[in-house]
Amino acid sequence: MTVSDARLPSSDRDHEQGPAHVGFLLIPDFALLAYASAIEPLRAANRLSGRDLYRWSHVSIDGLPAPASNGVSIQAEYGVGGEMRFDYVFVCAGGNPAAFQHPQTFAWLRQLARRGVRLGGVSGGPYILAHANVLSGYRFTIHWEHAPAFLEDYPELDLRRSLYEIDRDRLTSSGGTAPLDMMHAVIAREHGSELALAVSEWFLQTHVREGEGPQRMPLRERLGISHAPLLRVVGRMEQSLENPLSRAELARTAGVSLRQLERLFRLHLGRSLGEHYLALRLDRARDLLRQTSLSVLEIGLACGFASASHFSRAYRERFGHPPRAERVPHGGAVWR
Numbered sequence: 001m002t003v004s005d006a007r008l009p010s011s012d013r014d015h016e017q018g019p020a021h022v023g024f025l026l027i028p029d030f031a032l033l034a035y036a037s038a039i040e041p042l043r044a045a046n047r048l049s050g051r052d053l054y055r056w057s058h059v060s061i062d063g064l065p066a067p068a069s070n071g072v073s074i075q076a077e078y079g080v081g082g083e084m085r086f087d088y089v090f091v092c093a094g095g096n097p098a099a100f101q102h103p104q105t106f107a108w109l110r111q112l113a114r115r116g117v118r119l120g121g122v123s124g125g126p127y128i129l130a131h132a133n134v135l136s137g138y139r140f141t142i143h144w145e146h147a148p149a150f151l152e153d154y155p156e157l158d159l160r161r162s163l164y165e166i167d168r169d170r171l172t173s174s175g176g177t178a179p180l181d182m183m184h185a186v187i188a189r190e191h192g193s194e195l196a197l198a199v200s201e202w203f204l205q206t207h208v209r210e211g212e213g214p215q216r217m218p219l220r221e222r223l224g225i226s227h228a229p230l231l232r233v234v235g236r237m238e239q240s241l242e243n244p245l246s247r248a249e250l251a252r253t254a255g256v257s258l259r260q261l262e263r264l265f266r267l268h269l270g271r272s273l274g275e276h277y278l279a280l281r282l283d284r285a286r287d288l289l290r291q292t293s294l295s296v297l298e299i300g301l302a303c304g305f306a307s308a309s310h311f312s313r314a315y316r317e318r319f320g321h322p323p324r325a326e327r328v329p330h331g332g333a334v335w336r
Helices: 032-049 103-114 125-131 147-153 178-191 193-202 219-223 228-239 247-254 258-269 273-291 296-302 308-319 323-330
Strands: 020-026 054-060 088-093 118-123 139-141 158-160 164-167 170-173
Touching: 020 032, 032 054, 032 088, 032 118, 032 178, 032 193, 088 103, 088 125, 103 118, 103 125, 118 125, 118 178, 125 139, 125 147, 125 170, 139 164, 139 170, 147 158, 147 273, 164 178, 170 178, 178 193, 219 228, 228 247, 228 258, 228 273, 247 258, 247 273, 258 273, 273 296, 273 308, 273 323, 296 308, 296 323, 308 323
Parallel strands: 020 054, 020 088, 088 118, 118 170, 139 158
Antiparallel strands: 164 170
């Protein structure tokens, strides 16, 4: 997606009447960096333009200070459900957004959608928008950590693995520093590319990324290896966790013998092919255990294990406790 493809609708608010009012709905355990990356460009746009182009307010589920995942709290001016007038509302979430259940928040977001307010989500925020049923028919993204659980919960929605997506009146970002890139597109659309570039330069952003850019580092950088055949194999492993590929098929992918492929894994990754594949599957299982309500058996099957007993045994060997134990600390992560 390019900025011109975003087709962000022009506001029905006359800019001469005052600054756009942007609301930040802070869900407990929200990601502070993603929030800052979304709000700071607005402040910079005001300063660099010499005009009040944007103003902002904070909303929490109860009107009390909202805690970020690192313990810092942001004072909220409003609680959900009030009669505030916004041009945008960005939902900021982190932690385990799949567990968040707060009917008042979901009802308020649906009300905003009916009023034509532009809704956004950063990091885990799109999960909250999906819970509120306001993403159907829209293209959107979410942080890669939440994507596997999200796809289990909402397989029918149009999730993309991009940095950010702007689709009509929905604006979503994968989190981290990606909101800087998304807000560049918003500022450029509303106030021109010259101001948007000045804002990006002010934050030492020497390269503004397009929305369709990847969220994660290339495997070459992530694993610190440059062996092309081995990278091809690991890439296919990561894409085939539910139905693991055979060792023979992976060797064919690399174009080497199985014995040679095993040597490559031990040389470059310090473990066998089987050990690496098992670790990938168990890491995915841990994410699903923490972020979904799927049964242990369902998660085991989704990660390529033929039985619950095999899954539980492998999980205990890797993490030192059975799969069910992952859910004990997260039982309180639901807000009523």
